[in-house]
Amino acid sequence: MPRAWGLSRPASSCYDHERDMPDTLFRKVWDRHAVRPLANGQTQLYVGLHLVHEVTSPQAFDALAAHGWPVRAPHRTFATVDHILPTLSLVRPLADPMAETMTSALERNCLSHGIPLFDPASGAQGIVHVIGPELGLTQPGLTITCGDSHTSTHGAFGALAFGIGTSQVRDVLASQCLAVSPLRVRRITVTGRLAPGVYAKDVILAIINTLGVGGGAGHAYEYAGDTIDRMSMDERMTICNMSIEGGARVGYVNPDQTTFDYLRGRRFAPAGEAFDRACRWWSSLASDPGAAYDDDVTIDASTLAPMVTWGIDPGQSVRVDDVVPRPDTVPTSERARLAEAAAFMGMTPGQPIAGTHIDVAFIGSCTNARLSDLREAARMVSGQRLARHVRGLVVPGSQAVAADAEREGLPEIFRAAGFEWRHAGCSMCLAMNPDRLTGREVCASSSNRNFKGRQGSPTGRTLLMSPAMVAAAAIAGEVVDVRPLIGSAGSGVSTGCS
Amino acid sequence: MSASAIAGVRGGGIVLRGDDIDTDRIIPARFLRAVTFEGLEASVFADDRREAAREGRVHSFDDPARREARILFVNANFGCGSSREHAPQALYRRGLRAIVGTSFAEIFFGNAVAIGLPCLSAPADTIATLMAHAAAHPEAEWVVDVASLRVSADEVSVDVTLEATARAALLSGTWDVTSLLLERYDEVERVAARLPYLREFVGSGN
Numbered sequence: 001m002p003r004a005w006g007l008s009r010p011a012s013s014c015y016d017h018e019r020d021m022p023d024t025l026f027r028k029v030w031d032r033h034a035v036r037p038l039a040n041g042q043t044q045l046y047v048g049l050h051l052v053h054e055v056t057s058p059q060a061f062d063a064l065a066a067h068g069w070p071v072r073a074p075h076r077t078f079a080t081v082d083h084i085l086p087t088l089s090l091v092r093p094l095a096d097p098m099a100e101t102m103t104s105a106l107e108r109n110c111l112s113h114g115i116p117l118f119d120p121a122s123g124a125q126g127i128v129h130v131i132g133p134e135l136g137l138t139q140p141g142l143t144i145t146c147g148d149s150h151t152s153t154h155g156a157f158g159a160l161a162f163g164i165g166t167s168q169v170r171d172v173l174a175s176q177c178l179a180v181s182p183l184r185v186r187r188i189t190v191t192g193r194l195a196p197g198v199y200a201k202d203v204i205l206a207i208i209n210t211l212g213v214g215g216g217a218g219h220a221y222e223y224a225g226d227t228i229d230r231m232s233m234d235e236r237m238t239i240c241n242m243s244i245e246g247g248a249r250v251g252y253v254n255p256d257q258t259t260f261d262y263l264r265g266r267r268f269a270p271a272g273e274a275f276d277r278a279c280r281w282w283s284s285l286a287s288d289p290g291a292a293y294d295d296d297v298t299i300d301a302s303t304l305a306p307m308v309t310w311g312i313d314p315g316q317s318v319r320v321d322d323v324v325p326r327p328d329t330v331p332t333s334e335r336a337r338l339a340e341a342a343a344f345m346g347m348t349p350g351q352p353i354a355g356t357h358i359d360v361a362f363i364g365s366c367t368n369a370r371l372s373d374l375r376e377a378a379r380m381v382s383g384q385r386l387a388r389h390v391r392g393l394v395v396p397g398s399q400a401v402a403a404d405a406e407r408e409g410l411p412e413i414f415r416a417a418g419f420e421w422r423h424a425g426c427s428m429c430l431a432m433n434p435d436r437l438t439g440r441e442v443c444a445s446s447s448n449r450n451f452k453g454r455q456g457s458p459t460g461r462t463l464l465m466s467p468a469m470v471a472a473a474a475i476a477g478e479v480v481d482v483r484p485l486i487g488s489a490g491s492g493v494s495t496g497c498s
Numbered sequence: 499m500s501a502s503a504i505a506g507v508r509g510g511g512i513v514l515r516g517d518d519i520d521t522d523r524i525i526p527a528r529f530l531r532a533v534t535f536e537g538l539e540a541s542v543f544a545d546d547r548r549e550a551a552r553e554g555r556v557h558s559f560d561d562p563a564r565r566e567a568r569i570l571f572v573n574a575n576f577g578c579g580s581s582r583e584h585a586p587q588a589l590y591r592r593g594l595r596a597i598v599g600t601s602f603a604e605i606f607f608g609n610a611v612a613i614g615l616p617c618l619s620a621p622a623d624t625i626a627t628l629m630a631h632a633a634a635h636p637e638a639e640w641v642v643d644v645a646s647l648r649v650s651a652d653e654v655s656v657d658v659t660l661e662a663t664a665r666a667a668l669l670s671g672t673w674d675v676t677s678l679l680l681e682r683y684d685e686v687e688r689v690a691a692r693l694p695y696l697r698e699f700v701g702s703g704n
Contacts, residue, residue: 059583247603452546
């Protein structure tokens with residue numbers, strides 16, 4: 001059960017750096033940010049970093065204006081525009097009048113409240129969950145909020161990052177605080193070496209498949225184990241990003257040397273001697289050996305295969321060498337959902353997922369549009385051509401990712417293969433801009449949600465998979481197992497995090 | 499904001515069956531292309547309604563007998579996916595004032611309570627009973643009692659649960675918390691003053 005505020009120890013000791021009992025990162029960071037219990041029983045939590053974008057903030061700014069409240073901590077608030085931006089032309093005014101209206105509203109609100117805005121002119125624009133880390137704003141030990149459910153991404157650094165709704169965006173703008181109830185902590189220990197062609201995306205899809213799309217309700221997920229320890233920050237972000245797809249609002253990885261190496265030298269990270277002091281504090285926040293967890297789960301990563309979703313939620317996935325589930329292989333309570341999903345997707349239970357025809361290949365999103373993702377995808381398409389019937393789209397996660405990719409010549413590789421190389425943004429992950437499916441198109445997508453209608457066509461269909469699997473499917477024109485291809489794929493493109 | 503206490507809700511029922519109904523289905527992303535929440539009620543379940551019409555079914559949100567419904571009955575993990583508050587806003591603006599289901603996704607639940615839309619829970623078989631009665635009796639007058647945690651209509655009356663903090667907030671009229679968070683702000687300043695990343699190792703951003 002979650003511990004109520006103040007039960008774990010007297011409030012006066014919440015800030016002690018020395019502990020008499022081992023604790024989790026979750027509780028250490030929570031306690032350091034807990035202000036007081038509220039009359040309704042929730043905890044008032046101080047927010048260390050608030051990230052803002054154009055879709056979920058205008059109504060919140062309007063509420064502030066209606067009450068005459070200022071933005072309490074504009075220096076801890078940062079904004080970017082990502083969901084609505086077109087990826088073809090950024091010439092102002094934007095061709096889409098509503099995109100222009102929403103972008104202008106954010107610009108006005110940021111200007112009048114003194115909030116830094118990373119717009120395309122800044123060169124630092126991108127998907128909010130990509131730019132926070134790459135600017136060094138996202139750091140261990142912070143409480144982070146953003147009006148977007150994939151805020152869990154930032155937990156990769158050992159932060160407590162909460163996706164919030166617009167009423168809470170208003171709360172945080174006005175008070176730099178969040179009213180929230182404590183979460184239970186489930187440790188998910190991932191062990192073993194990933195086979196070539198199996199990626200962080202496959203690990204998190206397998207976890208969601210195992211624990212269910214609602215399995216994380218009321219929990220924070222702590223990802224641990226030697227598989228996670230070996231992962232780059234890019235990979236850890238992919239894992240934490242999709243925590244919410246398993247129902248866990250918060251996911252995190254304990255900070256370690258990989259975290260510190262990533263942050264050193266970043267724009268908003270501490271510099272010089274201050275960085276060393278920061279590392280000491282960050283290290284002290286990692287979960288202690290012997291800390292108590294509300295639940296413990298172990299996943300053997302060495303036996304995992306590339307995963308592909310066949311249905312209408314991220315839990316409806318199978319190994320690429322498996323078949324769409326038959327009703328008699330799932331519990332009775334899940335059969336109606338299976339039938340609904342199979343009918344929508346046009347899948348026949350028992351059919352192999354490999355060989356599923358695709359129309360569109362989308363490489364992008366806050367889940368998988370960082371440099372290492374683009375490198376892996378480029379490796380698969382290097383020297384090859386898109387299948388004749390496939391439309392391919394590569395949308396880098398940020399302008400910085402795009403610039404790095406350009407230095408490595410990745411756009412040329414993608415273009416030579418027949419992909420379009422676009423400007424940074426959320427794009428076809430949720431299709432709030434012109435990038436969308438039409439009719440019943442099937443999209444192999446490196447994004448995070450395969451909900452009905454998610455990619456902009458009410459009848460459009462999404463197959464979630466890793467960027468390398470998307471790239472391989474784009475070439476083949478159908479879902480294929482990337483593992484036999486991985487050894488022979490293009491050379492000279494290295495892997496790993498930036 | 500001047501929130502008022504919500505002790506209970508009375509009105510007609512509407513049934514929406516299915517587990518894991520995500521917020522993209524409640525309000526598809528193309529309707530988030532706006533700078534206000536106004537008019538969202540027209541687009542609630544837009545794609546599901548169109549799909550039903552195409553298949554010759556009447557979606558419950560298109561059933562004239564349910565137009566004035568105030569209480570929505572759902573199954574498990576309702577509101578999963580995106581954190582868009584547009585989802586509870588669309589339901590609220592449609593006229594719904596309480597949701598009763600097996601379980602709710604966490605962010606949706608918080609967003610709903612934050613606008614004064616209680617989400618109450620009961621075991622799956624209880625929900626099945628409520629849905630059966632609501633489906634068969636469009637005229638039934640339901641009472642959702644947040645204080646006594648009971649949902650009743652005609653001869654049906656069941657116990658429901660509601661997270662204690664949400665119940666306390668609704669009953670005391672403190673579900674809109676901004677003002678609470680701004681009270682005694684010196685305590686917030688004290689917490690902030692102890693956070694090393696705000697004082698000891700602040701990045702320059704240059």
